[in-house]
Amino acid sequence: MAEHSSPAAAGTAVTVSALRHRYADQLVLDGIDFHLEAGQVLALLGPSGCGKTTLLKLLAGLLPLAAGHGSIDFGARRVAGDGRFLPPEARGLGMVFQDYALWPHMTVGGNVAFALEMRGLPRKQCAPRVAEALAVVGLQGYEQRNPSSLSGGQQQRVALARAIAARPQVLLFDEPLSNLDRDLRDSLCHDIGALLRAMGTTAVYVTHDQEEAFALADRVAVMRGGRIRQLAAPAELLGEPADSGIAEFLQLGTLLPGDAVPHAWHGRGLAPRCDQTAQRLLIPQSALTLHAGGGGLPGEVLGQRYRNGRYHTAVRAAGAPAGLTLLTDQPLRPGQAIELGFDWQRLRWLPHAA
Numbered sequence: 041m042a043e044h045s046s047p048a049a050a051g052t053a054v055t056v057s058a059l060r061h062r063y064a065d066q067l068v069l070d071g072i073d074f075h076l077e078a079g080q081v082l083a084l085l086g087p088s089g090c091g092k093t094t095l096l097k098l099l100a101g102l103l104p105l106a107a108g109h110g111s112i113d114f115g116a117r118r119v120a121g122d123g124r125f126l127p128p129e130a131r132g133l134g135m136v137f138q139d140y141a142l143w144p145h146m147t148v149g150g151n152v153a154f155a156l157e158m159r160g161l162p163r164k165q166c167a168p169r170v171a172e173a174l175a176v177v178g179l180q181g182y183e184q185r186n187p188s189s190l191s192g193g194q195q196q197r198v199a200l201a202r203a204i205a206a207r208p209q210v211l212l213f214d215e216p217l218s219n220l221d222r223d224l225r226d227s228l229c230h231d232i233g234a235l236l237r238a239m240g241t242t243a244v245y246v247t248h249d250q251e252e253a254f255a256l257a258d259r260v261a262v263m264r265g266g267r268i269r270q271l272a273a274p275a276e277l278l279g280e281p282a283d284s285g286i287a288e289f290l291q292l293g294t295l296l297p298g299d300a301v302p303h304a305w306h307g308r309g310l311a312p313r314c315d316q317t318a319q320r321l322l323i324p325q326s327a328l329t330l331h332a333g334g335g336g337l338p339g340e341v342l343g344q345r346y347r348n349g350r351y352h353t354a355v356r357a358a359g360a361p362a363g364l365t366l367l368t369d370q371p372l373r374p375g376q377a378i379e380l381g382f383d384w385q386r387l388r389w390l391p392h393a394a
């Protein structure tokens with residue numbers, strides 16, 4: 041994407057308080073609270089059905105907020121709650137959806153201009169704004185093209201141009217890359233991240249792809265069962281997951297039940313279990329290495345799988361249940377005896393997921 045100066049206005053803070061939502065008698069959001077500073081990017085990450093899209097729709101004004109079900113503020117403006125409800129077009133939003141949602145009967149330029157015309161911008165002023173937004177997403181000169189003549193990645197760039205052309209204060213993304221193949225996803229994800237940082241627009245980005253969330257967002261809210269279970273910067277989530285459910289969802293490593301942890305490990309440097317609520321031991325993949333030179337824990341190779349330039353190696357450590365994963369550059373054969381190095385400082389006792 042082009043290294044352009046921002047066509048968008050700087051973002052506004054977003055505050056969500058005690059938000060709840062019901063579909064008929066099913067409570068799908070239950071007590072959502074967060075505050076995003078202006079210009080921050082929040083990823084909503086969680087398994088299918090946890091309520092990500094519902095939360096995004098409430099932020100967008102695409103769903104009504106029932107009385108007594110919390111509030112949403114954009115800066116000092118209450119956009120929903122306490123009897124107030126601003127429709128989407130009055131919230132200063134841009135939205136990008138999974139299915140691009142471009143008008144097929146309009147040109148690329150027409151699609152981008154549409155958002156501006158809807159806001160009452162005189163036609164004459166639209167053309168330079170359209171050109172500017174298309175340039176930012178790397179589609180300079182595409183105004184006259186038909187959306188159907190573009191690739192999926194290019195169509196999503198048009199949708200992005202349309203979202204930023206109106207200079208929104210808040211950008212909302214609902215799984216915008218999930219229809220694209222992996223390589224295109226990676227490059228567009230990188231471009232969207234760079235664009236958001238350059239624009240300073242506040243953004244909320246729904247995804248179930250952890251890599252996408254961690255690449256783009258300043259903060260990540262991990263959701264489960266209609267609640268935010270942890271909201272933190274990516275590094276904090278990786279290093280200090282709040283419970284075993286989060287560690288499991290983020291696939292941070294092996295989780296051993298407390299009573300399966302070999303007794304001998306305590307003597308080796310494992311911090312003792314600090315309280316009764318700490319029930320499972322997380323052994324992050326990053327804590328486990330192939331040890332050379334004696335003094336490591338004896339282990340055995342169970343199998344290997346090559347992925348992303350490394351061998352994901354299933355190993356069994358002596359006295360412990362199977363299921364540890366070691367990342368290594370070395371090919372190893374099943375049954376091979378090895379020694380394992382543990383970085384005991386990285387092991388964590390975690391409470392069970394609530």
Ligand SMILES: Nc1ncnc2c1ncn2[C@@H]1O[C@H](COP(=O)(O)OP(=O)(O)OP(=O)(O)O)[C@@H](O)[C@H]1O
Pocket residue numbers: 063064068086087088089090091092093094095248
């Ligand atoms: N219009 C609707 N009417 C009734 N129930 C709904 C409606 N939309 C969503 N739901 C239900 O609400 C819950 C949350 O759905 P939501 O789409 O917000 O989850 P999600 O985390 O975005 O899931 P996904 O990743 O699969 O899109 C699910 O149980 C879903 O079946």
